[in-house]
Amino acid sequence: MAVESKLSHTAAMILQAIHAGYGYGFSVMEVTGLPSGTVYPALRRLEQSDLVRSQWERQSAADAELRPSRKNYKLTRSGRATLDASQKRYPLLVKLIPSSEVENA
Amino acid sequence: MRVDLAILRAAAVLAPCRQRAEWLGEWRSELWYVRQSRGGSGATAFCLGAFKDALWLRRNAPHEEGSAVSRLESPVKCVLFLALLGAVSLWLAIRAPYTRVEGEPPLGELLIRLNLHALLISVLVLPAITSLRLGEYPENSHSPPLPTRLRRWFFFAIKIALIIQILSCAAVSLKLIQPYVWAVYLLAFRWALIDQRQRCPVCLRLLTNPTRIGGASQTFLEWYGIELMCAKGHGLLYVPEIPTSCYSTQRWLYLDPSWNGLFS
Numbered sequence: 001m002a003v004e005s006k007l008s009h010t011a012a013m014i015l016q017a018i019h020a021g022y023g024y025g026f027s028v029m030e031v032t033g034l035p036s037g038t039v040y041p042a043l044r045r046l047e048q049s050d051l052v053r054s055q056w057e058r059q060s061a062a063d064a065e066l067r068p069s070r071k072n073y074k075l076t077r078s079g080r081a082t083l084d085a086s087q088k089r090y091p092l093l094v095k096l097i098p099s100s101e102v103e104n105a
Numbered sequence: 106m107r108v109d110l111a112i113l114r115a116a117a118v119l120a121p122c123r124q125r126a127e128w129l130g131e132w133r134s135e136l137w138y139v140r141q142s143r144g145g146s147g148a149t150a151f152c153l154g155a156f157k158d159a160l161w162l163r164r165n166a167p168h169e170e171g172s173a174v175s176r177l178e179s180p181v182k183c184v185l186f187l188a189l190l191g192a193v194s195l196w197l198a199i200r201a202p203y204t205r206v207e208g209e210p211p212l213g214e215l216l217i218r219l220n221l222h223a224l225l226i227s228v229l230v231l232p233a234i235t236s237l238r239l240g241e242y243p244e245n246s247h248s249p250p251l252p253t254r255l256r257r258w259f260f261f262a263i264k265i266a267l268i269i270q271i272l273s274c275a276a277v278s279l280k281l282i283q284p285y286v287w288a289v290y291l292l293a294f295r296w297a298l299i300d301q302r303q304r305c306p307v308c309l310r311l312l313t314n315p316t317r318i319g320g321a322s323q324t325f326l327e328w329y330g331i332e333l334m335c336a337k338g339h340g341l342l343y344v345p346e347i348p349t350s351c352y353s354t355q356r357w358l359y360l361d362p363s364w365n366g367l368f369s
Contacts, residue, residue, distance in 0.1 A: 036154025
């Protein structure tokens with residue numbers, strides 16, 4: 001079911017960004033250039049569709065770096081399969097957000 | 106308080122109560138990163154997106170116990186709530202100062218004079234803002250008897266009558282809303298229609314568990330839209346996203362009693 005589902009280009013870009021290692025909302029905004037009013041509702045929609053899963057990072061890890069803890073998003077198995085289908089549909093997706101660009105994942 | 110934080114707090118009011126704390130926590134955490142990267146002006150623009158996110162959550166969150174919607178889920182509670190509003194508005198209309206001034210027409214005449222035009226305008230405009238159709242309820246072997254089916258229309262008539270009573274009395278007592286009372290009628294009638302469409306035709310309770318079915322890109326011999334169910338197991342409601350030849354409007358499916366065990 002999830003493999004067959006077709007995503008909009010925006011949703012596919014967000015999935016690709018998460019897959020590339022941009023795991024929290026603002027980093028997705030930065031890499032995709034999308035505004036906050038688009039990215040955060042899209043993340044919730046993707047989570048509701050079971051394509052991504054969110055998890056708060058451990059407070060101790062954030063404290064060690066003197067920053068607030070953040071909510072990280074990861075692809076689920078069906079999210080990965082949907083992204084594979086989207087990459088075939090939007091071949092430029094991988095070139096737009098290559099995995100190797102991640103510095104602060 | 107900083108402007109960006111104030112924006113976030115204002116937007117948080119729109120988020121559902123149960124998810125508000127976590128929602129605000131996520132946005133505040135993200136804001137810290139935005140400030141580090143973009144500074145103050147970027148943070149304000151970032152926070153404005155919170156309204157859209159909170160609204161999305163509000164629209165897609167399941168109804169919370171104790172929320173206004175869940176309190177009006179039962180038809181009896183809905184009618185009682187409207188009746189209470191009706192009693193309050195009648196009391197205010199009777200106590201309104203200018204209804205007791207000599208030379209002013211009696212209350213009954215005032216009610217008709219102030220509301221007749223507003224009612225007519227709202228009824229004429231109503232089809233422009235919402236569909237007047239209440240959906241298809243095709244009969245099958247599990248359909249309830251005629252008196253049960255008529256109860257739905259009786260409930261609808263009571264709601265409309267109470268709305269007219271509430272607003273006509275409110276228009277008399279609150280002079281401020283008199284020029285706009287037609288618009289208030291319009292919104293109230295729209296609510297009555299939407300509420301009626303979302304109720305089970307058997308027990309008249311609000312339907313629950315909205316589930317999205319199908320996709321806009323896959324419509325060949327299929328439909329897409331939202332399916333709702335009656336919590337008591339009386340049936341399912343299919344609401345198409347766009348009217349098609351097979352689903353021109355929402356359609357109800359009566360379930361047979363063997364399904365009851367799954368719902369109770």
